[in-house]
Amino acid sequence: MASDVTETKKLTLVSLILMIFTSVxxxxxMPRSFYLMGYGAIPWYILSAITFFIPFAFMMSEYGAAFKNERGGIYSWMEKSVGPKYAFIGTFMWFASYIxxxxxxxxTIWIPFSNAIFGKDVTSTWGIFGLNSTQTIGILGIIWILLVTFTASKGLDKITKVTSVGGTAVVILNVVLLIGALIILIANGGHLAEAVASSQSFVKSPNPEYQSPxxxxSFLVFAIFAYGGIEVTGGLVDQTEKAEVTFPKGVTIAALIIAVGYSLGIFxxxxxxxxxDVLSQKGVHMxxxxxxxxxxxGYQLGQSLNMSQAASLTMGAWVARFVGLSMFLALTGAFFTxxxxxxxxxxxxxxKELWxxxxAEVKNGMPINAMWVQCITVIVFVALVSFGGDAAAKFFSRLVLMTNVxxxxxxxxxxxAFIAFKNKKxxxxxxxxxxxxxxTWICTILVTFTVGFANFFTIIEPATVGNLGDTIWMIAGPLFFTLVALAMYSRYEKKCSKNTVCSK
Structure with missing residues (x-):
């Protein structure tokens, strides 16, 4: 198969930067970070770019170049660097994070859907068969995963079109944010809606939940999560023109653009x-x-252009509809993939003996049996969380935190695993x-410490304010999948000790 792609057109510096940008x-x-920390989010994005994003991207590029012909992706990277058990636990955790x-x-996909249809989030009012909004959304989520799994198991030839349409719409969103904000700033004579009183505005959060040290x-994990997906760029090394020069330059430029882009967007x-006035209202959540x-x-743009109250509200609703449609298309494409x-x-x-x-059977290029087991697992989790009795805002916040960690x-x-990788001649x-x-040691310690540090404070933060339940949930998810991985690998080792014929 490798010979079929040897003549593929190589990525230039600009195309590489664009691919990294769209992946990350x-x-x-940006608006979610502004909701959590206000302008105080900006230094954290800059810090995480320096201590995590750039050094980690370079690690992934080295992995990608060394193992460019391996089909197992990050499993192969860690298996050949450290060992199969370490690789399986790490990869299973990675896979579990996608569950x-x-x-x-x-x-949460029903929130952009609601915005696309109604111009605002009305999911908190939804209810069928006497179920509350959280339970109704859970039922819709179960139907969604069943539909997606069924469709994906038949093939994904048209899904890339949905992804590209959603990606284009999100690019337009960034342009709308930039131009719209500048028009409002000029119309208001340079006055900021969220005033910058002093340097403290870039440190202290207006959100009461994020004012303690x-x-x-704990917000650091959100900044790291915003740079998520950078590991994918490791696979682009062998597709890049003059990789030894172009790739590090492309990663550095892309990292700077993304870091500056996030910071500018938050501002x-x-x-x-x-x-x-806007984000402290009841019903607003992550x-x-x-x-x-x-x-x-949209509303403020209408007001700055001297439109009537009704016209400004209508403009706001249509901007929300566009945001909803863009995000719904983008999430749909990502979900199918x-x-x-x-x-x-x-x-x-x-x-294959691990499963x-x-x-482990793959039919038509798809692991169909495993996909349906995955579908059932997702349904069980959705049902557990949806029918747990929590309010909608707490429900959504918990899911976002679980995903980030x-x-x-x-x-x-x-x-x-990077040090072991470098030491293997x-x-x-x-x-x-x-x-x-x-x-190598400095950057490995820096990246590992930054991620560990961020997750530690994210996990313990709820417990420090008396909300032990959220802390337990954040620990339980990753811990559960680690134990499952260990049990699966132990079973594999026992099977191989009885049967000398085991596939690599």
């Missing part, structure tokens, strides 16, 4: 959004903050950025 940059991260992500999206430190939110902020952009891609990678990379029954933990496994490394041992 998430529009909703948590799917549980999250099964519920532990609360502020733009403050041009037209007063935190206390899952719908982006739509609330952008609806306010991620319901099979991580699963396919872990199954193709690991020994019970016929889970679960999706960033595998980064520690990847960075932790038998691994051919055609592309190296970390050429000295001291630099």
């Amino acid at each position: 940059f998430g529009f909703a991260n 948590v992500w799917m549980v999250n999206i099964c519920s 532990i609360g502020m430190l 733009l939110c403050g041009i037209f959004t007063n935190w206390n 899952a719908n903050a982006a739509y609330v902020v952008m609806q306010n952009l 991620l319901c099979y891609s991580p699963l396919k990678q872990i199954i193709e990379g690991t020994p 019970p029954g016929k889970m 679960a999706m960033t933990l595998p980064y520690m496994f990847l960075s932790g 038998e691994i051919v490394k055609p592309f190296e950025i970390y050429k000295s041992k001291s630099l």
Whole structure:
């Protein structure tokens, strides 16, 4: 198969930067961060770019270059660097994080859908058969995962079109945010809706839940999560023109653009959004903050252009509809891809004996049996959380926190394996950025510590204010999947000790 792609057109510096940007940059991260920390989010994004994003991206590029012909992705990277058990636990945690992500999206995807149809989030009013809104959204989420799994198991030839349409719409959203905010700033004579009183405005959060030192430190995981997906860029090394020069330059430029873009976007939110007037209202939470902020952009734009109150509200509703449609299309494309891609990678990379029954079977390029087991697992989680009796805002916040923690933990496994990878002389490394041992150690410790530090404070923060339940939930998800991985690997080892014929 490798010979079929040797003549593929190589990525130029500009195309590489664009691919990294579209893989990493998430529009909703900016208004969500403004909701959590106000302008105080900006220093955390800059800090996490320096201590995590750039050094981690360079690690992934070295992995990608060394193992560019391996089908198992990150499993192969860690298996050949450290060992199969370490690799399986790390990869299973990575795969499990996408299960948590799917549980999250099964519920939260109805918020952009609601905004697309109604111009605002009305999911808190939904109810069928006497069920409350949280339970109704849970039922819709179960129907969604069943529909997606059924469709994906038949093939995904048209899904890329949905993804590209959603991606284009999100790019337009960034342009709308920039131009709209600048028009409002000029019309208001340079006055900011969220005033910058002093340097404290870039440190202290207007959100009461993020004003304590532990609360502020726990925000670091949101900044790291916003840079998530950078591990994917490791696979682009062999597709890049003059990789030894172009790739590090492309990663550095893309990282700077993304870091500056996030920081600028958060500041733009403050041009037209007063935190206390807009985001402190009942019903505003992390899952719908982006739509609330952008609806306010439309309203404030109308007001700055001297439109009537009714016309301004209408403009706000239509901006919210556009945001909702864009995010719904983008999430739909991502969901279809991620319901099979991580699963396919872990199954193709690991020994088939690790998987019970016929889970390792791949038909028509799809791990169909494993996809349905995954579907049932997601349904169980959605049902457990949806019918747990929590209010909608708490329900959504818990899911977002679970996703952030679960999706960033595998980064520690990847960075932790990097020193072993560098020490193995038998691994051919055609592309190296970390050429000295001291630099390798410094960056490995820096990245691993940053991710661990961020997750530690995110996990303990709820317990420090008496909310032990959220802390337990955040620990329980990753811990559960780690125990499952250990049990599966132990079963595999016992099977291999009885049967000498085990696939690699």
